[in-house]
Amino acid sequence: MAGAFSWCYCASRFESGEENCGNHRLLLNDGSMKHESVLIQVEERRPMRSIQSLLVLLISLLGAAQSFAESPRWSEQAANTWYQKQPWLVGSNFIPANAINELEMWQADTFDPNEIDKELGWAEGVGMKTMRVFLHDLLWQQDSSGFTHRIDQFLTIASRHRIRPVFVLFDSCWDPNPKLGPQRPPIPGIHNSGWVQSPGRAVLTDPAQYPRLKAYVQGVVGAFAKDERILAWDVWNEPNNMNGDPYRKMEPKNKVDLIVALLPQVFAWARSTNPSQPLTSGVWEGDYSADEKLNPMQRVQLEQSDVISFHSYEWPEQFEKHVVWLERYHRPIICTEFMARPVGSTFDAILPIAKKHHVAAINWGLVAGRTQTNFPWESWRHPYIDEPPPVWFHEVFYPDGKPYREREASILRELTSAP
Numbered sequence: 001m002a003g004a005f006s007w008c009y010c011a012s013r014f015e016s017g018e019e020n021c022g023n024h025r026l027l028l029n030d031g032s033m034k035h036e037s038v039l040i041q042v043e044e045r046r047p048m049r050s051i052q053s054l055l056v057l058l059i060s061l062l063g064a065a066q067s068f069a070e071s072p073r074w075s076e077q078a079a080n081t082w083y084q085k086q087p088w089l090v091g092s093n094f095i096p097a098n099a100i101n102e103l104e105m106w107q108a109d110t111f112d113p114n115e116i117d118k119e120l121g122w123a124e125g126v127g128m129k130t131m132r133v134f135l136h137d138l139l140w141q142q143d144s145s146g147f148t149h150r151i152d153q154f155l156t157i158a159s160r161h162r163i164r165p166v167f168v169l170f171d172s173c174w175d176p177n178p179k180l181g182p183q184r185p186p187i188p189g190i191h192n193s194g195w196v197q198s199p200g201r202a203v204l205t206d207p208a209q210y211p212r213l214k215a216y217v218q219g220v221v222g223a224f225a226k227d228e229r230i231l232a233w234d235v236w237n238e239p240n241n242m243n244g245d246p247y248r249k250m251e252p253k254n255k256v257d258l259i260v261a262l263l264p265q266v267f268a269w270a271r272s273t274n275p276s277q278p279l280t281s282g283v284w285e286g287d288y289s290a291d292e293k294l295n296p297m298q299r300v301q302l303e304q305s306d307v308i309s310f311h312s313y314e315w316p317e318q319f320e321k322h323v324v325w326l327e328r329y330h331r332p333i334i335c336t337e338f339m340a341r342p343v344g345s346t347f348d349a350i351l352p353i354a355k356k357h358h359v360a361a362i363n364w365g366l367v368a369g370r371t372q373t374n375f376p377w378e379s380w381r382h383p384y385i386d387e388p389p390p391v392w393f394h395e396v397f398y399p400d401g402k403p404y405r406e407r408e409a410s411i412l413r414e415l416t417s418a419p
Contacts, residue, residue, distance in 0.1 A: 071271035074278060074306035076330050082278060083307065083332035089231070089360035090351070090416050091130035091163070092123060093337065097369025097399050100194035102134040102171075104183045104370075108143065111150050117157045119367050122401050124161040126409045127416030130231050131158065132336055132362050134168040136198040138180050140216040148223050155229040164231040166336065166362070169198075169217055170266065171237040172259065176201040176250050189383030191375040191393065205252050210262070214269050222273035232307065234336060235266045236281045240297040244380065260296045267304040278306035282336045289325045302329065311337040315344035316353055323357050332360070339363035341391050342376060347408045351415050365394035368404075 074082075096115045099105040123131065133154070139147045151167075158165055178196035187193035203209045217235075224230055239259045242251050252258065263281065270279055281301040287293045294302065302308065308331050312319045319338065326333050335354060338345050338361060347363070354361040368374045374392040375384050392404055396412075403409040 071268075071274055073271075073304060079278060079306050079331045086231075086360075087129055088355060088358070088416065089130045089334070089362075090354075090412065091128045091132065091362045092366040092396060093362060093364045094119075094123075094131035094133050094165070094366050095369075095371060097367040100183050100186055100370040101196050102136045102198070103138065103178065103180065103196060104194075105134075106136065106139050106147060106150055107180070108146055108150070109182075111153075113153055113157060116154060117160075118401070119397075120158055120161045120163055122397050123366055124163060126396070126403070126412040128163065128412070129416070130164055130166060130360070130362060131366070132166045132168060132234065134171055134198075134237070135220060136178065136196070137170070137203070137213055137216045138178055138198070138200075140219060141212060142180050144219055148220070151220070151224065155224075155227065159229045164229055166232045166234050166334075167220075167230065168234040168237050169220070169270070170235065170239070171198050172239050172241045172243075172255070173197060173237060174243060175247060176243075186370050186372050187383070189375060189379055189385040190372060191377055191379045192371050192373050195371065201250065201252055204255065204258055204262075210265070214265070217266055217269040218273055221270045221275055225273045225275040225277075228276075230277050232278045232280060232334070233270055233275065234280055234282065234309065235270055236263055238284050238311070239263055239281065239301070240295075241284070256297065260300060263297070263300050264304060267300075278332075280305040280307050280309040280334065280336075282309035282311055282334075283326075284311035284337070288322075305331075307332040307334060309334040309336045311335070312350075313338060313340040313343055313345045316349040319345070319350055320353050320357070323353070323359055327357070333357070334360040334362065336362050337364050339365075340376075340393055342389075342393060347411050351411065355415060363394070363396070365396065367397045367401075368392070368395040368399060374404075 095102065095105050096112060096119055098112060098115055099110065104110045120131070135151075155165070174192060174195035174197060176197045178198060178200045184194055199209075199213060203213065221233060236259070240256045242248055242255060267279060267281075281304070283298050283301055286295060286298060288298050288302065291299075308326050308329050310322055310326060310333070312322050312335055319335075323333060323335075335350075338350055339347065351361055353359075365371070365373045372379075373394040375389055376393040379389075395404060396408065397403055
């Protein structure tokens with residue numbers, strides 16, 4: 001190794017008392033910001049290029065720390081006051097059946113308000129009050145004004161159905177090489193064969209492009225920062241997901257380190273617009289039962305989120321265990337992904353537990369379509385080409401609006417209508 005550089009970012013906790021990270025001190029109205037420095041080693045293989053990249057990143061990190069001081073994380077009281085005003089929130093991760101991924105959903109040539117209206121009507125009919133909807137940084141780069149207009153159209157449609165979405169800004173899952181324009185068709189018999197990450201590999205590994213990501217976050221969140229039609233912002237989905245084959249070999253080896261450094265900036269960029277909606281990023285793997293067991297990514301997610309969120313595709317006993325782990329934060333809890341029937345995560349098993357603990361519950365998938373997420377994860381090894389799986393993995397409705405299981409639709413209506 002020719003050499004190495006180190007720097008710190010501030011993964012902040014808001015507590016009483018004053019702390020100094022050694023570089024700067026930030027004082028909030030209700031107390032000081034406590035700093036925890038995380039060191040990241042970057043190998044210097046090309047001195048000038050490495051120095052330039054590090055300078056860009058360092059400037060962004062210092063800007064993130066400044067933004068933290070201007071727009072602090074919500075207090076526990078503020079988060080719980082917000083949550084008390086909400087109904088019990090149940091919904092789905094949403095993409096229309098005629099879109100294979102978030103780019104096909106939102107690009108002007110394939111954006112389909114009529115399909116969205118029809119499908120959200122089915123969701124309203126079973127008592128759903130929210131949808132979790134993925135955005136993409138390339139859509140802002142392609143046509144920021146058009147993208148903003150289409151988001152507004154979506155919100156108008158959702159509002160007619162009394163649905164308030166959670167918008168996802170970034171996502172580390174599936175294909176790391178997103179491209180604008182026409183999207184490839186689904187691979188027959190395979191789960192989520194066309195989903196793409198945001199940002200893609202090329203952007204994530206190039207700090208010179210981070211200002212563009214900042215413009216996207218501040219542009220989108222800023223445009224709708226006071227919009228009551230939006231429930232919340234999920235700033236990064238499964239940020240440390242390295243994915244399975246065939247995508248794992250395409251991932252940068254330092255992907256997790258890059259995002260551990262970038263995620264606090266994304267929170268800061270969003271907070272700099274002073275949104276009236278809470279921010280979150282959901283923990284999804286590993287042991288987060290105690291603070292000393294948290295990995296660096298989990299620590300950033302849990303210490304920066306206004307409301308706590310998590311994923312659980314497990315048996316109901318595991319779901320409840322994760323809820324109990326997270327209740328120590330004394331903040332609202334949203335399960336932003338659940339429901340995989342063959343592995344024990346079902347509506348009838350999970351929703352009563354979620355309601356007992358006053359946890360919002362958002363399952364993966366509303367209508368079976370081009371994402372093919374009614375096929376299981378293992379379809380990547382064994383595609384379901386000749387016949388469908390014996391039990392759907394995700395999704396609630398057939399493409400014609402018929403529920404996959406009438407009993408599930410009844411459970412949704414019963415539990416969401418009861419006090």
